[in-house]
Every structure is written in structure tokens, then in C-alpha cells.
Amino acid sequence: MAKGSAPCVKCYLAFALVVVIVLAATNVWNPFPGLWDWINRSQPLADPDVTWQQRVGGTPQSVTITDRAVIVEHRTTVEGRSLVSGNQVWEHKADWAAVAGDGSEQVVVHGKLLVNGYQVTNPATGGLLRSDDEAVAVWTYRNALLDVRCASPRDCTLTAWDPRGRTPRWSSNLPGIGFVVFADNPQLLGSRALETQDVAAGAGGPQTMPAVLGFPIDGRIHLVETRTGRALQELEPEQHERIVAVAGRVFSLVATPRDGACYFNVQADDPVTGLRVWQRTGINLRTAERIGCAQRHDPTGGPNVLAGIAPDMRETVLDAHDGRVLWTGAAGQELLAVDDRYALVRSADGETLQAYALPVPAVRWSRPIHADAEAALTRHAAVLVDRKPDRVVALDPATGKELVNLRTSAEVLAVGPAGMVLGDGREIGYVRFTGVVTPTPTTAPAAPPDPDGDPNCGGPKQPECRPLPGKDG
Template sequence: MCGVKGLGTRGWLLLGLITVVVLAATGVWNPFPGLWDWVDRSEPISEPDVAWQQRVGGTPKSVTIAGDTVVVEQRTRIEVRSLATGAQLWERKADWSAVAGGDRDPVVAVGKLLVKGYELLDPTTGAVRRRDGDAVAVWTYRNMLLDARCVQATDCTLTAWDPRGTSPLWTAFLPGVSTGLFADNPDLLGTRRLTAQRIDDGLAGPEAVPPLLGFPVDGRVHVVDTATGRVVQNVEPGRDERLSVVGGRMLRINAVSADGSCQYAASGRDPANGQEVWRRAGFNLRTADSAGCAQREDPQGARNVLIGVGPDGREVVLDGYDGRLLLVNAEGERLLAVDDRYALVRTADKQSVVARELGTGRLRWTRPAGTKAGAALTPYAAVLTGEKPNRLVALDPRTGRELVVLRTSANALAVGPNGMVVGEGREIGYVRFGTGAGGPPPPARDGAGVPGPGSSGGGAPDAEDSCGPKRELCDTGTR
């Protein structure tokens, strides 16, 4: 008894620790998992709270919703989590990853930098669906996957696959590939998207493959028809030209110095015969930098539309297929986001963001927003950011109905049919649409076929809004 009384404080602590260890070892009581969870618990990433919140292994390079999973690409590995619970399903060492396929048939392509080949993995299980040992570059789309392999520097093959297919859809031969074409989704000659702070560039996930793709090879542009694999054009740009491939047309953009300024002209040409289909003079598509008329950038735009500045200084949206003016902003207004259906515009008084229908200019909705508001358009939601106070808002693109309103400083990382992934540092969380005043948008349907170049870039009637004017929400098969 005297020995017990003489233990002192340290002795009692040691005795208590020994008792807890014995109880944990015998399975009677184990406080350590709960204690560690309490110590490691993170602050909620937003208010209202997200459906789930997890800390990933490293700062994400990209986050993509792939069916019922969330693919998190990090610097040297990827990890895939359940969209429903956030629980980790599997992880894999990889230097790059990219998602192909639609909501019902996604796959994850993974590979290593400076190492040929890639693997296609099932996002739910991580099982290998197809393996390639020779490809140097991979392009992923909602309805197609392309890869390029080279026997020699001047002898390359471009191959198209259904995302889950095992036999090529077609092959095309290219006289080499650009030295910058490697790993996942290297830049081709298309459009340059509008960006916004706190909104990830890959927010919308993979898009449908365009009808034409422009591959830069040794100073020339090889235009490939993605329906057949036929190389329809092999063109060298002129001294003052920049070539781009948008909306099923090959664009020739001229910028020449005259009278102390740059003078611009753009034309769209039929890929089959090279004949000019449309021409616009005086429209600056923002291909040249401020230092002169040298065109070092792709034109601004998205999908099949182009963004530019008209002769009167107002921003415009052009249809890449036929050159039509789809939208002309009022003086002082600024485009924040655009797709084939709508444009999000900050008003001249910088107090609101409005959504306008392309082709008709019809006002869809208006929402108060500050001077630093950012925006993005996805097939499932229009996303707006706000500061002081920090906000992330997801709206129905057609009606402006609130899908979710978050008080958070986190970034918008990925949007899917029923919710959005947000993140800050290593913390990511999933919020389901319906947390705000509204409910989730109508579900998109997967079907057959791919939008072709014949339809215009805007002015779709209400009946088509669920699929988009080119059925980009409903069509995920090959043409």
C-alpha cells in the first residue's frame, strides 16, 4: 500500500499508460484511432459543410470527376476516391494522368514522363483495361482517346480509340510530331480559354473531340478529320499568319503593322478544299502580344466559338464555323466565360454578372457580383467566385437557379452532373447540388454520335438546352 502511495505523478501516468496499452492489446478498449482522428481533424472547408472532406497525399495538380469516382492527380502519383463517400479506392505511382470517356464509361490514362507508353485503368477498381508500350503522347476526350507513336523522328502514327475500346477506330500518318508533344494532352492549335482565379482550368472535365484537330509539325499544320483520320490539310503559315483549327474550319489569322498599330483579318476555310468560307477584317482575336504584331498565342475562345475585340473596341463572340457574330458586348462590358450556348458577362457598372444566349443575345439571368468576380461555364453548372466575403456559387446555366452557395476561400476544382469538388491545399471536399436554394440540374444522357461542324455555335432554343446546340451533353459515342 505504501508502494502505491509513493508512485507520484509520473508513476501514476506510467501506470495509466500501461493499463491503456494492455486494454488496447486485448481488444477491450482502444482509444487511439479516435484520439488520432481528433488530433488530425481538419477545419471544415466551407459553410455549409460539404458532403465529405478528405486530405489527399499531396497538393493536387488536377481533379476530375470520372463517373462515380474522383481522380486526384498529384506530382508523382494519383489517388482515386469514391464520389459518394470520399474514401480512397486505390492509388498508383504516375507522373501524369488524364480522364477520357463520359459519365458512364470513364477511363484513366496514366504514364511516366520521358517514358514511352501508358496504361488505361478502370477508375473504380484501378484494374488495367489496356496497356500500350510505344505511345509518346495521349489526348483524352469525352468520346475518344488519341495517341501518337513514332518509329522514327519523321515517321509517326496517330491512332484513335473508343475510350474503352480495344481495337483502333482509325490511324493517320504524320511526318513526326512537335518536340513539345508528349505525356497527356499536349497543346494543339485550337483556342485559348478564358481563365479565372480560384477556378481550375480543367473544371468541366473532358470535352467531346472537335471535328478537326490541328497538329503542329516542323512549322506546318496538319489538320486531321477526327471522324475518319484523314489528313485533310498540310499547310505552312505565311509570314504574318497564325493558323488555328476551330469549329470544323481552318483559320488563317493575319496581323500586320500599319500606321502605328496592328491590323487584323481572319478567315475560315473549308478543310476539304482550302476555299475561304468566311472573312472578318478588323477583329483582334488576341493572338499578338502588346509588344508588336507577332502572333505567339492561339485565339481566345472555347469549343466552336472565338472571342475577340471589334473595330469599335467592344468584345465580340464569333462562330468559328461560319464567322457569324453571335454576341456583341455593350461598351464597358467584359466577357468572363463562354461556351457554345451562353456567355457570362460582367456589366459595365461592375455590379452584376449576366448570362446571354449566343446567337440571339437574349438575357437569361442576372446575378449581383463584385468587381473581382470570376466565372466559368460547364455543361452542368455556371460557377461564380466572389471576394469579401469569399463565395463559390454554382448556378443552372440556363435559368440562373442556385444549385449551391458556399462561403469558402477554396477553389472550384471539378464539376459533375450532381455536384462539385472544391479544394484548398491538400484538403478536398465534395458538395452535392441542392445545398443551396435549388436542386440538382436535369441529368445528362449518354447517347451515340458526336457533334459535327455543320451546326452553329449559339442561339439554341430552350428545347435543346438539356443537350446543348451540338448535343455535347447527350452524345458521347463516336461519329
């Protein structure tokens, strides 16, 4: 065949492209949307696949599971998605958002930066329940909602509400506000959870409101008792001292630099009487920087426990209410997560995850892990994250039973009573647990019995009581 008689492939391709463009322009046939959808198709978040997976408008700021919806906070909006399908049910413009309440009493609280006030909405429908146009800061808890409003920089009022309440529980005066406002949950002085990179802070939802709150205002700490709103004490930290409120006690934490080391002292006082309740020396609660022993962090632990390093370098968990040692690790053991009920520990050889029910010294259950695996404790499940290979496992903290076991590189954004939300960039997905975690009897430290209720629950260092038969929990 002569050289010049070969077919012109490029000419045919160009002609075919022109035909497709003409067909698309005349709405006869348009392959481009389908082609783009194929190119942009989301990859599954996990194997086995999640119950549902959705692409949201941006990387979420926070995610919370409620009884009927998944609440997703973005930079400028907040949205509610169906817990069943993941489809968007509602959306509101908001610069910040948080969830308060529990069960059927849950609400979404949201507002805008530099604008006083907030809105309280139904998480299932997005319907407005209550609005406020004066508050400058809000704190959300499982059993309450707090806000603060100021008549002047030195005259503010703290108010407590039931999450769905329309009349205040109580109000208390505060002498101004000493932290950044116009947002949700400004930092108060208490305890903080041990850090976990791949499980979002607050993944388990809001905590129960502490018995005493510590407000940092103009270099002083103002203590407020949350049952009645009574102002208790006004304290000024001394050099090398940090003051926090945990488990109904006010703590003086002192880290003194000497001979190139930090020397620690922990003192717990009754905030009402000011009398000392307990004291320990040498416990490092991870509050101080290495240089100069400056205490820039709250102590590690849970709502009613403190976790630190003893002078012999062993991990230690203390009952914050009365100072008892609830757990002491063996040499080389590493505390990964702790709450008021359980402690998750990496064994000295780094190959085993061990679970303890506080304060019982014996291992409750164990399972193999890799040396760099992470663990977190939430209200409804323990979460184990491994990256060699990528895997996320949810466990019943009481028994170690697997609730779900997934191959995934996604992060854990939220954990609820029947499942959890994973996230990777704009992709979020919900996976149901194989069983629902139910409250179990615990061996947590005993508290003074409640004459009107169960003596084994509901105390300052104990889990919540189970709901009575026939009543909502």
C-alpha cells in the same frame, strides 16, 4: 508563510511530464496521437459543410469527377476516391493521368514520364482495361482517345480509339512530332477558354474531340480530320500569322504591327477544299502580345465559338463555323465566360452578372455580383467565385437557379453533373447540388439537319443530343 515553503509548480509539471512519458513508453496510456490529431484537425472547407472532406497526399495536379469516382492526379500517383464518401478506393504509380470517355464509358489513362506506353483503367475500381507499351503521347476526349507512336523521329502514327475500345477506329501517318511528348494532352492548335483564377482549367472534364485537329510539327501545321483520320493539309505560317483549327475550320490569324498598334485579320477556310468560308478584320482574339504583335496564344472562345474585341472596343462572340456575330456587348460590358451555348457577362457598372443564350441578344437571367468576381462555364454548371467576401456559387446556366451557395475560400477543382469538388492545399471536398442540371432546349445557331437524328442538336455549333429513351447517355 515563509518564502522557501511555496510549492514548486515547475517541479510538479516536470514530474507529470515524466509520468506521461513513462506510461506512453510502456503502452499503458498514450495521449500524443490524439493530441496530434486535435492539433492537425482539418477545418471545414465551406459553410454549409461539404458532403465529404478528405486530406490527400499532396496538392492535386488535377481532379476529375466520373460517374462513380473522383479521380485525383498527384505528382507521382493517381488515385480513385468514392464519389459517395471520398475514401480512397485505388491508387497507381503514375507521372501523368487524364480521363477520357463519358458516363459508364469513362476511363483513366495514365503513364510515366520518359517511358513509352500507357495504361487504361476503370475509374471506379482501378482495374486494368488495356495497356500499351509504344505510344509517346496521348490525348483524351469525351468521345475518343488518341495516341501517337513513332518508328523514327520522322515516322509517327496517330491512332484513334473508343475510350474502352480494344481495336483502333483509324490510324493516320504523321511526319514526326514537334512538341513535348511522354505525357497527356500535349498542346494542339485550337481555341482556349477565358482565364479564371479560382476555377481549374478543364474543371468540367474532357471536351468532345474536334472535327479537325492541328498538329504543330517542325514549324508547320498538319491538319487531320478526326472522323476517318484523313490527313488534310500541311500549312506553314507566314510572318505575323498564326494557324489554328476550330469548329471544323482552319483559321489564318494575322496581327500586323503598324504605327504602334496591331491590325488584326481573321480568315476561316474549309480544310478539305482550301476555299475561304468567311473573313473579318479588326477583331482582336487575344492572340498577340502588345510588343511586336507576336501571336503566342490560341484565340479565346469555346469549341465552336471565338471571343474577342471589336474595333469599337466592344466584346464580341463569333460563330467559328460560319462567322456570324452571336453576341455583341454594350460599351463597358466585360465577357467573363463563353461556350457554345451561353455567355456570362459583367455589366458596365460592374455590379451585375448577365447571362445570354447565344445568339439571342436579350438577357436571359441576371444576379448581383461584386466588381472583382469571376465566372466560368462548365458542361454541367456555371460557377461564380467571389472573394469579397469569399463565396462560391454554382448555377444552372439556362435559368440562373442556384445549385449550391457556399462561403469558402477554396478553389473549384472539378464540376460534375450532380456536384463539384473544392480544394484548398491538401484538402478536397465534394458538395452535392440541390438539383441536377439537365439538358435544355437551346437557341444556339442552327446547323444542317441530321437526317438520322434531331435537327436541333448534335451539329457543329450545337449542344449534344439527349440520349434516346432506354439508352445510356
